[in-house]
Amino acid sequence: xxxGEEDPQALSIQExxxxxxxxxxxxxxxxxxxxxxxSGRGLVHLILIRSNEREKHSGRLRVTLDTSKKSSSLxxxxxxxxxxxxxxxxxxxxxxxxxxxxxxxxxxxx
Amino acid sequence: GAGVSQSPSNKxxxxxxxxxLRCDPISGHTALYWYRQSLGQGLExxxxxxxxxAPDKSGLPSDRFSAERTGGSVSTLTIQRTQQEDSAxxxxxxxxxxTGNTIYFGEGSWLTVV
Numbered sequence: 001x002x003x004g005e006e007d008p009q010a011l012s013i014q015e016x017x018x019x020x021x022x023x024x025x026x027x028x029x030x031x032x033x034x035x036x037x038x039s040g041r042g043l044v045h046l047i048l049i050r051s052n053e054r055e056k057h058s059g060r061l062r063v064t065l066d067t068s069k070k071s072s073s074l075x076x077x078x079x080x081x082x083x084x085x086x087x088x089x090x091x092x093x094x095x096x097x098x099x100x101x102x103x104x105x106x107x108x109x110x
Numbered sequence: 111g112a113g114v115s116q117s118p119s120n121k122x123x124x125x126x127x128x129x130x131l132r133c134d135p136i137s138g139h140t141a142l143y144w145y146r147q148s149l150g151q152g153l154e155x156x157x158x159x160x161x162x163x164a165p166d167k168s169g170l171p172s173d174r175f176s177a178e179r180t181g182g183s184v185s186t187l188t189i190q191r192t193q194q195e196d197s198a199x200x201x202x203x204x205x206x207x208x209t210g211n212t213i214y215f216g217e218g219s220w221l222t223v224v
Contacts, residue, residue, distance in 0.1 A: 042217035045213070
């Protein structure tokens with residue numbers, strides 16, 4: 001079963017706009033990671049946020065974590081056509097393996 | 111190596127045949143994971159190796175699936191008597207030990223069973 005659920009399932013925006021994707025999960029976690037996947041190839045790690053952290057930044061990426069609501073968000077600012085991809089959140093808890101959501105398909109229109 | 115390496119990149123096999131998929135993790139990474147991703151879906155956990163500990167096989171979908179990790183490095187995922195529903199991308203990942211470490215993925219092996 002999948003732990004995380006991304007919302008929305010699909011998102012289409014214009015280049016330059018910000019994109020926000022949300023992730024909800026069900027059980028307690030040690031950390032949450034966001035990944036990007038282009039055209040069904042390997043996953044590229046974007047950012048890891050630990051359960052005791054509330055916000056992290058990396059370049060144009062901003063991730064928040066609210067453990068009380070069991071939710072996280074990924075914000076991509078000033079989006080580019082190259083950001084078009086599927087984005088997945090993945091949680092790690094007592095079991096060491098990551099549990100993935102079903103992903104958000106982001107399309108950035110030039 | 112610089113990243114997680116998987117082979118073959120693509121494999122087309124006939125229903126009923128056995129296939130082996132190989133994963134070479136990042137040097138020094140003691141944790142190794144196999145996931146499966148069907149078209150347009152999220153990732154499904156298959157198996158996890160950590161050092162010399164017994165692997166966590168809880169995600170293997172049937173006894174046709176098995177995996178080995180030799181010498182704590184290279185891993186092979188074997189699917190026996192393949193079925194059409196086995197068609198998917200099989201992704202391998204590795205990380206350092208510890209729950210706070212980033213897990214790095216390979217490019218995956220596309221398996222098509224015809």
